[in-house]
Amino acid sequence: MGLLTGLRKRLRFIYRLLLRKDKLKIGIYGPPNAGKTTLANRILRDWTGDIMGSPSEIPHETRRVKLREGVKIQVDGKTVTIDVVDTPGLATKIDFHDFLKYGMSEEEAKRRAKEATEGVIEAIKWLDDLDGILLVMDATEDPFTQVNVTIVGNIEARKLPLIIVANKIDLPNASPARIKSAFPQHQIVPVSALKGINIDSLYKAIAEKFG
Amino acid sequence: MGVQMNLISKERLSKMGSMEKIRMILDSVKEGKIVVLETGLTPEEEAKLIEQTMLEIDHENFIGIEVESYPYKEKSVFSRLFGKKQGRLTVIGPANRLKTLEKQEDLIKALIT
Numbered sequence: 001m002g003l004l005t006g007l008r009k010r011l012r013f014i015y016r017l018l019l020r021k022d023k024l025k026i027g028i029y030g031p032p033n034a035g036k037t038t039l040a041n042r043i044l045r046d047w048t049g050d051i052m053g054s055p056s057e058i059p060h061e062t063r064r065v066k067l068r069e070g071v072k073i074q075v076d077g078k079t080v081t082i083d084v085v086d087t088p089g090l091a092t093k094i095d096f097h098d099f100l101k102y103g104m105s106e107e108e109a110k111r112r113a114k115e116a117t118e119g120v121i122e123a124i125k126w127l128d129d130l131d132g133i134l135l136v137m138d139a140t141e142d143p144f145t146q147v148n149v150t151i152v153g154n155i156e157a158r159k160l161p162l163i164i165v166a167n168k169i170d171l172p173n174a175s176p177a178r179i180k181s182a183f184p185q186h187q188i189v190p191v192s193a194l195k196g197i198n199i200d201s202l203y204k205a206i207a208e209k210f211g
Numbered sequence: 212m213g214v215q216m217n218l219i220s221k222e223r224l225s226k227m228g229s230m231e232k233i234r235m236i237l238d239s240v241k242e243g244k245i246v247v248l249e250t251g252l253t254p255e256e257e258a259k260l261i262e263q264t265m266l267e268i269d270h271e272n273f274i275g276i277e278v279e280s281y282p283y284k285e286k287s288v289f290s291r292l293f294g295k296k297q298g299r300l301t302v303i304g305p306a307n308r309l310k311t312l313e314k315q316e317d318l319i320k321a322l323i324t
Contacts, residue, residue, distance in 0.1 A: 092261055093275025093306035094268060110270050117265040124258050144314040146278045150261065153254030153282075182282075182316070 023070060023081040024210050027126060030136035031147045032059035032089030035167040039136055039193035040066070040086040046199070047071050052086050058102045060116035062088045065126055075200075075207040082210065087126060088119030090147045127154060132161040132210045139166040139174035139190065143182040152183060161209050163202070166190040170197055214245060214308070214323050221249040229256050233263050240305050241273050245323060251280050251298025260303075277309040278302070279319045 028036045040052040052066050066086040073080045094116045099109035133155050137143050155162045164183055166176035169190045176190035189205050191198045217239055224232065232252065237260075239246050252260060257278070264276050280301035302309070302321060312320040 090261070091275070092264060092278055094265070095274040095306070096270050113268075113270050117268050120265045121262050124262050127258070142314065144282075144316070146280065146311075149280065149282050150254065150257045150278075154258050157254040 023083055024131040025083045025085055025129060026132045026134060026206070026210060027085040027087055027130040028134045028136060029087055029123065029151055030089060031138075031145060032091060033057070034089065034136040034138045035193050036089065036136045037062050037086055039134065039165060039167065039191075040068075040084055042193045042196060042199060043071065043073075043084055044068055046196075046203075047073055052084065059098065060089060060091075060094070060112060060119065062086060063112070063115040063119035064088065065119075065122050073203050073206055075204050078207050078211055080207050080211040082206070085126060085130065087123035088116065090120055090123055090151060091116075092146060094120075127158065127160075130160060132163075134163050134165050134206075136165045136167050136193075137179055139168050139176050139179060140171050143179045148182075152186070162186055163205050163209055164188045165193075165202060167193050170195045214243070216245045216247060218247045219249060224248060224250055229253075229259060232256060233260050236260060236303050237263060237267060237276075240276055240303060241267070243305055243308065245302065245304040245309060248298070248301040248303070251301035253298055256298075273305070275306040277304050277306045277311065277321075279309075279311060279314070279321055281319070282316060 028040055030036050035055070037053050037055040041055065044050045044052050048071055052068060053062060055061060065088065068084045071082050071084050073082065094113050096106070096109040096113035099112050100106065104112065135151055135155070137148060152162070164179060164186050166179045166188050168174050169176060170192035176188060180188045187205060187209065189198070189202045191202050193199070227235070233256065236246050267273060268275055278301065281299040302319070304323065308324055310322045310324065312322055
């Protein structure tokens with residue numbers, strides 16, 4: 001009996017060693033200004049007391065992938081350790097004129113636009129190194145954008161576990177139901193990353209989906 | 212002055228490699244043309260198209276692309292067996308000329324200027 005138990009334990013260890021990872025790399029994806037960095041900050045603040053970066057109303061504030069390793073999320077006695085990967089917003093176009101509206105000089109706006117294009121490429125390349133995705137959508141916006149369709153298609157093609165975070169539910173015109181009807185095949189968790197509304201449901205979903 | 216539209220058939224697309232399609236799309240779009248693909252691109256090809264677009268944005272003449280396609284559907288036996296996603300009708304144009312007005316699961320309204 002003891003021999004069998006020992007063998008089972010050894011097999012379980014080998015299984016974990018070969019097929020499971022101690023910690024999972026979870027990417028936070030979405031279009032610009034969906035609230036990706038705000039969500040990353042919320043997760044880090046809740047579980048490490050730290051933050052990832054400064055969010056901004058100016059699009060493409062995050063222009064480099066940011067990684068925070070070893071974030072332990074505990075839900076109902078279960079612990080999931082994840083590396084949080086905050087990515088630049090994905091877009092099919094970047095016009096430096098859009099940044100001029102925020103009072104930037106032309107030179108500064110062009111530099112930001114160039115960095116933003118590099119950030120989009122980096123975000124796409126990271127898709128190959130991740131174990132799961134939190135796709136952040138602004139619940140006040142139309143979810144049927146090409147960026148959302150392309151990201152969901154790529155996540156499905158790579159067979160990565162996905163949670164769609166319907167963010168900004170604190171705003172009056174938010175409609176997580178619209179996102180649910182656009183992507184009915186995926187789990188949707190409505191939250192306000194800024195206010196922390198329903199954030200425990202997201203942690204529970206992370207533990208269940210990625211744990 | 213009119214806008215040229217290139218409508219690419221399923222047969223022609225099936226004979227092209229991924230980079231060949233992307234090159235053809237970007238060359239046409241940078242010349243101000245609208246490209247309509249009967250069967251669209253795979254998700255991986257769309258991601259490559261975005262990457263290549265980002266590399267070619269020059270912040271003066273070319274600011275990127277507007278892409279319009281319906282969400283992917285896994286309908287065929289092939290796609291169910293192998294998980295291969297079939298692209299759907301896709302319209303691609305220069306971001307400064309093609310604008311999305313409304314997009315639903317089975318309806319796209321766009322404006323060409």
